[in-house]
Amino acid sequence: MDRLRLTGYAVAQLILAVVLIALAALWVVGGALIVVWVGLGILAGVVPATRWVANVHRAMAASTLGQPVPVPYLPVPRDRGFFARVRVVAADPMTWRDLAWVFIAPLVGLVVSIVLLVLLVGVVTTPIWWFVTPPLMTARAYFDRFFLAYSRTEKLEQRVQTLAASRADLVDHSAAELRRLERDLHDGAQARLVALSMTLGMAEAAFDDDPARARQLVSDARETTAAAIGDLRSVVRGIHPPVLADRGLTGAVQAMALDMAVPVRVEAHLDGRPPAPVESAVYFGVAECLANIGKHSGADHAWITLSHEGAGPEDGVLRAVVGDDGRGGADPAAGTGMLGVMRRLAAFDGTMSVSSPAGGPTLVTVEVPCTLDSGSSSPRTTPSSGPA
Structure with a gap:
């Protein structure tokens, strides 16, 4: 039966x-x-036919x-113009491998298919067909794979290029984050602490001559201290939220969902906790999605699904899906928030994909390869919603 299947492939390859x-x-x-531009229209139809x-x-x-x-193949952006898509296709190395294969494969297909069919229909040659079919079709399959798939070496080269690019992006992102933290500390907590020092100095000078004014200045200093503490907490939350360290990804996402004006449902299917850097990257990715829902979507409801798919906690992919029933039309390239999340995820070989047709729904999928620490598990299903 297996030889008949392979022979069927040979017939299909003869037609193709x-x-x-x-x-x-x-x-x-x-x-x-x-x-003369006519050729571009011809190639616009030839390329997808070749890929099929x-x-x-x-x-x-x-x-x-x-x-x-x-x-x-590299993904072709459907929401971009014709020439932008042409540039992506032309820059894809697999396009040119397909082209080389198109000129060589017909000869190989004709020879292999005709040989097998001639051996099959001949009474005397049928035993030869029986023994020749598996190795011949296997060789044909290796030939196709050589042209139509990247070799291990090519994959490693692409991986090195991707890591180099993501590392450069991450360095730039880290530098920008350090500048942001420095600015927040300088304009926030530092300014308040300077004001606090000046207020306490004036209070000290007024103790003997104007005790009432001194008490008022001390009261003002207490308020300034509380504000400075709030600023410092805000900066710390921007680095690594305490709720994430205390309650894990599921609990932290629950807390964010409860703070949303839009009702949000959270479902978690995690049998452990991912590494802290991955957990933080996914958390901030979800946070950016929720912020966009609150500001731009006009949604009535939203939902978040956290899962880890793979053979078990020791391997697989951590996936977070954030969706809403808003107006759609989200463009991750339109702002810096999503791009920052993508750079952060790229450092862990993670990806973010966005599906947001006009009229909705919008689905943002974050995926990061990682292992889970099964010693610290999360609830398997946790509904959470904001105000109805």
């Missing part, structure tokens, strides 16, 4: 070889006419090899 020949011709025509055929071959190669052959 004809399609690839037509696509190769269109690639040539589109490339030749691109100087390549994805079919990836699926057959994965089935043949028993190993995944992932689709490695």
